[in-house]
Amino acid sequence: MHISGQASATSLPIGSDADLAWVRQHVRQCAAQLGFGLVQQTKLVTAASELARNTLVHGGGGHAEITPLDNGLTRGLRMRFADQGPGIRDLELAMTDGYTSGGGLGLGLSGAKRLVHEFRVDTEPGRGTTVTAVAWVAQVPASRKGLQ
Amino acid sequence: MNHPVPGQPVQVPVLALGDVLLVSLQGELHDGMAEQLQQDITSRISTSRVTGVVIDISGVDIVDSFLGRVLAEIASTARLLAARTVLAGMRPAVAITLVELGLTLPGLITALDVDRAMEVLSQGGS
Numbered sequence: 001m002h003i004s005g006q007a008s009a010t011s012l013p014i015g016s017d018a019d020l021a022w023v024r025q026h027v028r029q030c031a032a033q034l035g036f037g038l039v040q041q042t043k044l045v046t047a048a049s050e051l052a053r054n055t056l057v058h059g060g061g062g063h064a065e066i067t068p069l070d071n072g073l074t075r076g077l078r079m080r081f082a083d084q085g086p087g088i089r090d091l092e093l094a095m096t097d098g099y100t101s102g103g104g105l106g107l108g109l110s111g112a113k114r115l116v117h118e119f120r121v122d123t124e125p126g127r128g129t130t131v132t133a134v135a136w137v138a139q140v141p142a143s144r145k146g147l148q
Numbered sequence: 149m150n151h152p153v154p155g156q157p158v159q160v161p162v163l164a165l166g167d168v169l170l171v172s173l174q175g176e177l178h179d180g181m182a183e184q185l186q187q188d189i190t191s192r193i194s195t196s197r198v199t200g201v202v203i204d205i206s207g208v209d210i211v212d213s214f215l216g217r218v219l220a221e222i223a224s225t226a227r228l229l230a231a232r233t234v235l236a237g238m239r240p241a242v243a244i245t246l247v248e249l250g251l252t253l254p255g256l257i258t259a260l261d262v263d264r265a266m267e268v269l270s271q272g273g274s
Contacts, residue, residue, distance in 0.1 A: 017179040024176065024210065042210055042241035046249060049212040053179075097250055108213060111249035 009067040014055045014081070023052045023064050027079065030066055034075045035137050044077060044135055047115040050108045051081045051131050059083025059129055069134065076117075076136040084128040091121055160185045162192055168200040168269055169193070169231075170262070174207040182218040189222055193229045200269035201226050204262050206237030216251045223256050232257065236265040 010030075012023050027048040031041040048064070055062045062083030069076035088094045097110045109131070113119040118134035160181060163170045169192055171185065189201060203219065205211065211219070223233035236259045246252065259265035 021176045021178060028209070039241045039244050042239075042245045043248065046210045046212050046245045049210060049214075050249075053212070053214060111213060111251070114248050114250070115245065 009065050012064045012066065013061075014052050014064055014083075015061040017056070020049060020052050020056065023066075024049050026066055027077070030068060030077055034068055034077055036077070036135070037138065040135065040138060043115040044079075047112040047133055047135075048079055050112040051079065051133065054108050054131070055081045055083045055129075058088075059085030062128070069136075071136075074137045076134055078132065078134045080130060080132045082128065082130040087125040087127055087129055088121070088123040089125055091123060095121075160188075162188050164192070164196065164198070165266075167197050168202060168266065169198050170202050170204065172204040172207065175209065177208065177215060179214055182215055186218055186222050186225070190225050190229070193226055193231050198231050201231055201233040202236055202259075202262055202265040202269070203233065204236045204265075205242075206239065206261070208239070208242065211238075211242050211246055211251075213249065213251055216246065216253060220253055220256060232269060234259050234265040234268050236260070236262045 010026060012026060013019055014023065024045050028041060028045045031044045036044065052064055055064070060083060062081065062085070065078075065080040065082070067078040067080070069078055095110050095113070109121070112131075112133060116133040116135045118132075120132045121129065122132075123129040160171060160173060160177075162185075163172075169189060171189065192198060193201070201222070203222070205219075208215075219235060223235075226233045234257045235253075238258065257268060259268050
């Protein structure tokens with residue numbers, strides 16, 4: 001379903017809070033280039049920040065893979081965050097608002113899911129976690145009555 | 149002008165205007181800087197006659213749950229030390245994102261800009 005466009009994936013390491021800043025900056029640049037509006041850009045960068053911090057804090061570090069998408073109708077951005085940490089034992093619990101194991105507010109996974117269009121968590125205890133989030137540029141129905 | 153390089157942390161300056169502390173956050177804020185700021189503000193409140201804190205976030209692109217938690221904790225700590233905190237200048241896109249994220253920061257006083265935040269503090273009460 002996702003047909004990758006001309007641009008290729010960028011992989012960024014996540015090993016410190018400075019790396020989180022790089023991930024945010026890269027996602028913002030990609031989102032702006034792909035034509036995301038300001039609110040969507042802000043949502044994407046916020047989701048990236050939440051997920052990258054999960055990778056750092058809960059996964060012990062890992063990497064982010066940022067890929068521009070083009071499905072023929074609109075453009076999108078796929079963000080994949082992978083770690084080889086302990087994995088998530090109870091995914092349903094981890095996806096619950098307010099549940100936290102890391103001293104945060106417990107909004108990381110559940111909140112990030114609300115900020116994007118597609119969201120998927122692959123995890124296995126002892127093997128690590130990969131979170132994939134995809135957002136598409138909003139398709140505003142063009143009003144062209146006057147032009148036709 | 150280029151954005152500051154994200155790899156280079158800069159300490160956030162805390163200015164004193166009479167009995168109000170003014171903190172202006174800009175651009176990328178590292179987690180460590182946010183925690184340092186929390187300590188700086190708390191120690192400034194406890195050692196000087198500060199009755200109010202204004203945190204200007206008009207230059208902040210995003211507030212995630214970490215920064216949101218730090219801001220809420222600064223306000224809670226300041227309140228326990230007899231100072232009121234006003235969060236000023238949140239961008240509309242940030243407000244929309246925070247609500248969707250589920251982080252509505254109840255209990256935090258807000259103002260549209262620094263001028264109005266100073267007015268809120270000068271009026272007293274809550």
